[in-house]
Each structure stands twice: as structure tokens, then as C-alpha cells.
Amino acid sequence: DLLVNQIAAGEVVERPASVLKEVLENAVDAGSRAIEVQLEQGGVRRIRVADDGCGIARDDLALALERHATSKIATLDDLERVGTMGFRGEALAAIAAVARTILTSRASGSQHAWRIASDEREPTPAALNHGTVVEVADLYYSTPARRKFLKSEGTEFAHCDEMFRRVALARPDVALQLSHNGRVIHRLGVADPLARVAALMGDDFVAHAREVESEAGTLRLTGLASLPAYSRANRDAQYFFVNGRFVRDKLLTHAVRQAYADILHGARHPAYVLFLSLDPAGVDVNVHPAKIEVRFRDSRAVHQFVFHALTRVLGESGA
Numbered sequence: 001d002l003l004v005n006q007i008a009a010g011e012v013v014e015r016p017a018s019v020l021k022e023v024l025e026n027a028v029d030a031g032s033r034a035i036e037v038q039l040e041q042g043g044v045r046r047i048r049v050a051d052d053g054c055g056i057a058r059d060d061l062a063l064a065l066e067r068h069a070t071s072k073i074a075t076l077d078d079l080e081r082v083g084t085m086g087f088r089g090e091a092l093a094a095i096a097a098v099a100r101t102i103l104t105s106r107a108s109g110s111q112h113a114w115r116i117a118s119d120e121r122e123p124t125p126a127a128l129n130h131g132t133v134v135e136v137a138d139l140y141y142s143t144p145a146r147r148k149f150l151k152s153e154g155t156e157f158a159h160c161d162e163m164f165r166r167v168a169l170a171r172p173d174v175a176l177q178l179s180h181n182g183r184v185i186h187r188l189g190v191a192d193p194l195a196r197v198a199a200l201m202g203d204d205f206v207a208h209a210r211e212v213e214s215e216a217g218t219l220r221l222t223g224l225a226s227l228p229a230y231s232r233a234n235r236d237a238q239y240f241f242v243n244g245r246f247v248r249d250k251l252l253t254h255a256v257r258q259a260y261a262d263i264l265h266g267a268r269h270p271a272y273v274l275f276l277s278l279d280p281a282g283v284d285v286n287v288h289p290a291k292i293e294v295r296f297r298d299s300r301a302v303h304q305f306v307f308h309a310l311t312r313v314l315g316e317s318g319a
């Protein structure tokens with residue numbers, strides 16, 4: 001079923017950044033406190049992610065590379081309130097189908113580490129103090145047609161960097177490092193949410209933004225939204241997270257844009273980092289494998305809440 005996996009991979013593994021997303025999310029799901037990412041040649045040549053999470057037991061290593069192997073969902077019920085980033089058990093299999101993939105891991109309580117490569121059947125002993133190292137090399141080496149669609153090293157790196165930023169913004173409680181071709185690009189210690197935003201968006205953004213903090217029932221919105229004085233605002237500096245998951249959602253974007261239009265009349269490309277949290281039962285994240293769309297049970301209420309929260313804070317005198 002290599003072919004099946006390769007087809008499935010088309011959906012999940014578009015480019016190095018999609019590999020990085022899945023591997024980073026797995027590291028986060030594993031409860032890691034520190035994650036280190038090393039990229040070579042925009043991630044096409046190599047993506048290496050080392051974490052200090054729970055690890056994978058020897059007997060689960062081979063399984064982790066197989067399709068529909070997830071340790072995160074046991075029943076259909078779980079799907080309703082999935083708290084982890086992954087839950088389909090498809091990502092690693094898809095990645096292993098299109099790139100040389102090596103997992104090295106030491107489960108807590110294990111005597112030593114084990115490793116397995118995507119073309120091996122049995123794990124072999126390895127050296128690693130804790131956690132998991134995932135190495136993905138030579139993306140699309142066996143499918144040159146796909147490989148042709150990859151862009152320049154700079155472009156692929158930019159996509160990886162963007163993916164890294166999303167995870168880093170969502171998880172200030174995790175220390176994260178990113179390096180590219182041996183050069184450190186981001187070194188982020190554990191921080192409170194606003195400090196993490198400042199580290200990634202710049203002090204200038206924080207200085208020209210309003211802090212958002214609003215609550216209504218089970219809905220809660222926090223974060224920062226730029227004022228018109230923030231001139232370097234651009235399309236890319238718009239981050240919306242729902243229950244810790246980065247989303248690009250029409251309804252939410254609309255609510256934000258409308259608040260800016262109503263209150264500030266100008267600010268055509270506002271910059272913002274916003275975190276919406278709500279009862280997991282009120283949102284369906286199971287819409288698309290790439291998982292950046294969501295569906296709200298009560299979309300009207302969510303729209304109104306976000307709109308009002310922003311209008312209030314942007315409208316305060318001094319804006």
C-alpha cells in the first residue's frame with residue numbers, strides 16, 4: 001500500500017512546510033517542553049525535529065509509520081473533543097511514503113532508545129537521552145514529478161518559517177528553536193503569551209497594538225490587534241488560533257475586518273495575533289486534513305463575540 005500512502009501523501013505533504021507542521025504538532029502532542037528544529041536547504045534536503053516528549057515505545061515505532069496508526073483516538077467519541085493536534089494517524093505514513101524518514105525515540109521508562117527507518121521492518125537499538133528525533137530527508141526523492149513543484153530554497157524555507165511561527169505563537173509554554181543550514185533563526189525560551197508574541201512579531205508591533213481580553217460565556221478572546229500607527233502591517237501578520245490551533249477561517253476574518261472597518265475606517269491590512277477559546281464541543285476541527293478550517297456550531301454567536309470584542313478595544317480612546 002505504498003501507492004495508497006503516496007496518494008494520501010499528496011493531501012498532507014505538499015512541501016517541506018507541511019512535513020514540518022505534522023512533525024512539530026506530534027512533538028507538541030507528546031507533551032514536549034523543548035523542541036529543536038533543524039532545516040537544510042529549505043527543508044527539502046532535511047528536516048530534523050528533536051523533542052523531549054513522552055517518546056515512542058519500541059513496539060510502537062514501526063506502527064507509527066503505518067497508516068491509521070494513532071495513539072490519540074480510541075473511540076469515535078474522542079473525535080468529538082479531540083485535544084491533540086493530530087488524530088488521523090496518517091501524517092507519518094504519508095511522509096514516510098515520499099521521503100527517507102527515520103524515527104529515533106526513547107519512551108520514558110525505557111532502558112535505551114530505538115530507531116527505525118521507513119524502509120526497515122524492525123527497530124534497532126540507538127542512543128538518545130529522552131524524547132524523539134524525527135528526520136525527514138530528500139523529500140520526493142522517488143517522485144521527481146512531485147519534486148518539480150517545489151520552489152526555491154528561499155521560498156520553501158519561508159513557508160517552514162511561517163509554520164514554525166504558528167506553532168511558536170500557539171505554544172509559548174514550549175521552548176522552541178529553529179535553525180536553517182546551521183544558522184539559528186529563532187531561539188525562543190518559555191514565555192508568557194504576550195512575550196512570545198513580542199519575540200516573534202517584534203516590539204514595534206506590541207507597541208502599536210491593543211491588548212484584547214474578552215469573555216462571554218464559554219467564549220474567550222485574547223491577544224493583540226494592531227492600531228493604524230503600526231505601518232508595517234501586512235497580510236502575513238494575521239494569526240487567528242482556535243483552541244490552540246492556527247486557522248484561516250472566513251467567518252473569523254470577516255468579523256475582524258468588519259471591526260476594523262467600523263472603528264478605524266482605514267487599516268486595510270491590520271496585523272493581529274488572536275486566540276479564541278471555546279468549548280471543544282462547539283467547534284468541529286475535522287473539516288480538512290490540513291486542518292486550518294473549522295466549523296462552529298453557533299457561528300453567529302462566535303462572529304458577534306469576536307466583532308464586539310475587537311470593536312470595544314479598538315474603539316477605546318487614543319486609537
Ligand code: ADP
Nearest residue numbers: 026030064070071086087088089090091092132
Ligand atoms: P496522529 O498525530 O494523527 O496520531 P501521526 O501519523 O502524526 O498520527 O503519528 C502517528 C503516531 O506516532 C502518533 O499517534 C503518536 O503515537 C506517535 N508519534 C509521532 N511522533 C511522535 C513524537 N514526537 N513523540 C511521541 N509520539 C509520537
Ligand code: MG
Nearest residue numbers: 022026086091
Ligand atoms: Mg500527527
